[in-house]
Structures are given as structure tokens and as C-alpha cells.
Amino acid sequence: YRAKTEDLGYHFFDTSLTNQAMFQVRLGNDLRGALNRDQLFLHYQPLIDLRTGEWIGLEALARWQHPVEGAISPTVFIPLAERTGMITSLGEWALREACQQGRTWLDANLGFGHIAVNIAAPQLAHRGFASRLRHILQESGLPPHHLELEITETSLMHFDHETIAQLREIRSMGISLAIDDFGTGYSSLRYLKELPVDALKIDRSFINGILDDHRDQAIIRAIIDMGSSLGFSVIAEGIESEAHGQAVQAYHCHRGQGFFFSRPADADTITRVLANQTASSPAFHPAYPDTR
Ligand code: C2E
Ligand code: MG
Ligand code: MG
Numbered sequence: 187y188r189a190k191t192e193d194l195g196y197h198f199f200d201t202s203l204t205n206q207a208m209f210q211v212r213l214g215n216d217l218r219g220a221l222n223r224d225q226l227f228l229h230y231q232p233l234i235d236l237r238t239g240e241w242i243g244l245e246a247l248a249r250w251q252h253p254v255e256g257a258i259s260p261t262v263f264i265p266l267a268e269r270t271g272m273i274t275s276l277g278e279w280a281l282r283e284a285c286q287q288g289r290t291w292l293d294a295n296l297g298f299g300h301i302a303v304n305i306a307a308p309q310l311a312h313r314g315f316a317s318r319l320r321h322i323l324q325e326s327g328l329p330p331h332h333l334e335l336e337i338t339e340t341s342l343m344h345f346d347h348e349t350i351a352q353l354r355e356i357r358s359m360g361i362s363l364a365i366d367d368f369g370t371g372y373s374s375l376r377y378l379k380e381l382p383v384d385a386l387k388i389d390r391s392f393i394n395g396i397l398d399d400h401r402d403q404a405i406i407r408a409i410i411d412m413g414s415s416l417g418f419s420v421i422a423e424g425i426e427s428e429a430h431g432q433a434v435q436a437y438h439c440h441r442g443q444g445f446f447f448s449r450p451a452d453a454d455t456i457t458r459v460l461a462n463q464t465a466s467s468p469a470f471h472p473a474y475p476d477t478r
């Protein structure tokens with residue numbers, strides 16, 4: 187049999203394809219067990235007021251420490267979770283974990299603004315999502331205005347009438363909503379008119395070219411002008427240098443996130459920084475003045 191496949195010339199191709207597929211299947215199975223085996227945890231990356239350097243919020247980012255493969259990127263395991271149907275339980279875990287952590291910080295009198303949690307499209311497609319969310323908030327005791335949900339622009343394409351109704355319900359609970367990776371999806375601008383949204387996050391691929399690419403500059407400026415005119419808070423992702431921060435501010439965007447300020451860090455590290463900040467500046471400014 188081996189000789190035959192080699193004769194046909196696709197033996198190696200066939201094998202590598204099989205290995206790749208088997209790796210995906212194995213990883214999918216491992217992910218299923220990862221939740222119960224404490225291999226998943228959250229890191230937090232600060233969202234910054236560029237004018238003052240103050241933290242206005244924290245984005246929760248999932249991490250997977252695989253016992254054999256080591257750290258696996260969420261750009262690998264989140265899509266895997268979406269394909270295997272794991273995203274609902276993984277997403278709920280992330281929400282619960284972030285809300286409990288937020289409550290812990292509040293109990294310690296540590297101001298953090300809001301926690302932003304990424305939500306995948308299949309989670310929102312579930313009709314029960316809004317009531318599950320309400321339940322998780324009640325269970326954790328985190329007041330809703332300390333929570334923000336990030337939804338990628340790409341996922342908006344799949345939204346139907348029911349999903350949008352759920353978003354309205356979620357927002358009426360006092361939770362804010364941000365569109366993530368803005369500028370990379372294929373959504374219609376009509377969504378910006380119809381969706382109950384508080385914030386736009388400019389995808390970091392644009393910020394990457396802000397210093398020397400005038401197309402990136404034009405797109406960034408257009409997103410900031412449009413977002414501000416519509417009354418949204420606009421946040422620049424991927425601020426990797428002081429020059430990046432100054433450039434987006436020159437376009438009147440005063441919120442940012444990026445390695446220049448801080449990489450995502452574990453909860454203990456964040457707790458230490460919050461404690462220092464609270465000691466030096468007890469008056470904390472919320473990310474969104476309450477306008478609702
Ligand atoms: P995202 O929501 O756009 O998160 C921002 C990503 O950009 C994070 O990557 C962060 O580490 C990275 N980043 C932040 N600042 C910089 C910078 O200055 N330069 C560069 N090069 N990168 C920067 P990360 O943690 O690898 O997450 C990747 C994506 O995985 C996230 O993109 C999000 O779409 C998804 N993800 C992570 N955790 C979750 C989760 O709990 N649920 C869902 N549904 N998706 C998640
Ligand atoms: Mg995000
Ligand atoms: Mg993003």
C-alpha cells in the first residue's frame with residue numbers, strides 16, 4: 187500500500203495533511219479538558235487616557251498554558267473553540283472569571299474603570315445570552331457599568347434581528363459595547379447607525395502605519411472623525427511607541443492601548459499596579475461619564 191501511494195506521488199503531502207488535521211483534532215480535545223484542568227486563565231491589558239497616562243479600563247485576554255505545547259495563542263485556540271462548539275463554555279468562563287476579578291478589585295477598593303471582555307459571534311447568536319450575562323453579573327456582584335463587551339466588526343455581518351435586540355437589552359442593563367478591530371471587517375456603515383454602541387477600537391494594523399503611510403493616516407483620521415461625530419468613544423489599538431500615541435492624539439483620539447504602555451499581564455501584577463495607582467491618586471475617573 188505504501189509503495190502504491192508513493193508511486194502516485196502524494197504520499198508526503200497526504201501524510202503532512204493528516205498530521206496537521208490530527209494535531210487540530212488533538213488540540214480540540216485538549217481544549218475541552220483545559221477548562222477543568224486550570225490551564226486557561228486571563229491576562230489584562232490596560233486601556234489608557236493618552237493625555238494623562240491614566241488607566242481607564244482593562245481588556246481581559248484569554249491565555250492557554252498547554253502542558254506539552256506550552257503557551258498557545260488565542261488567535262489559535264479561539265477560532266478552534268468556535269469550530270468545535272467550545273466557544274460558548276469558554277466564553278462564559280471568561281465572562282465569569284473577569285466579573286469575579288472585577289468584584290475582587292472593587293472589594294479591595296482598587297479602581298479599574300471597566301473590564302472589557304471579548305465576545306465571539308456564536309455566543310451572541312444564542313438566544314439566551316443576555317439572560318446568562320445577567321445571571322453571571324448577579325452571581326459575581328459586579329455592577330454592570332464596570333463591564334464592557336467587545337464584538338469584532340467582522341462578527342456584525344452575521345447579526346440578525348434577534349441578536350441586535352439582545353444587544354439592546356444588554357446595553358439597557360448598563361453594560362457598554364465596543365466594536366473591536368474596527369476597519370478590518372466588511373460591515374456596512376449602516377450598522378453604526380443601528381447598533382447600540384459606545385466605543386470603536388481602531389484595528390492595530392492601521393496604527394502600525396500611522397507614522398509614514400498616508401493611507402493609514404487618512405483611514406485613521408476618517409474613523410476618528412466619524413466615530414466622534416456619532417458620539418462614540420474611539421480607542422486606538424496597538425500603540426507601540428510614544429510617537430504612535432502622539433500621532434493619534436494629533437487626530438483628536440485620546441484613548442489607546444498597546445505594548446508602549448503595558449503588555450497584557452496576570453491579575454496579580456495588575457493588582458500591584460492598581461494598588462500603587464490608588465495610593466497616589468485616589469480620585470478615579472470612569473471611562474464613560476454616565477450618559478444613559
Ligand atoms: P483583540 O481583542 O483585538 O485583543 C488585542 C490583541 O492585541 C491582544 O492579542 C493583545 O495582546 C494585542 N496587542 C495589544 N497591544 C499591542 C501592541 O502594541 N502591539 C501588538 N502587536 N499587539 C498588541 P492576544 O492576547 O494574542 O489576543 C488575540 C485575539 O484573540 C484578541 O484580539 C481577541 O480577538 C481574541 N481573544 C482573546 N481572548 C479572548 C476571549 O476571551 N474571547 C474571545 N472571543 N476572543 C478572545
Ligand atoms: Mg478585543
Ligand atoms: Mg482588537
Ligand code: MG
Pocket residue numbers: 367
Ligand atoms: Mg485583534
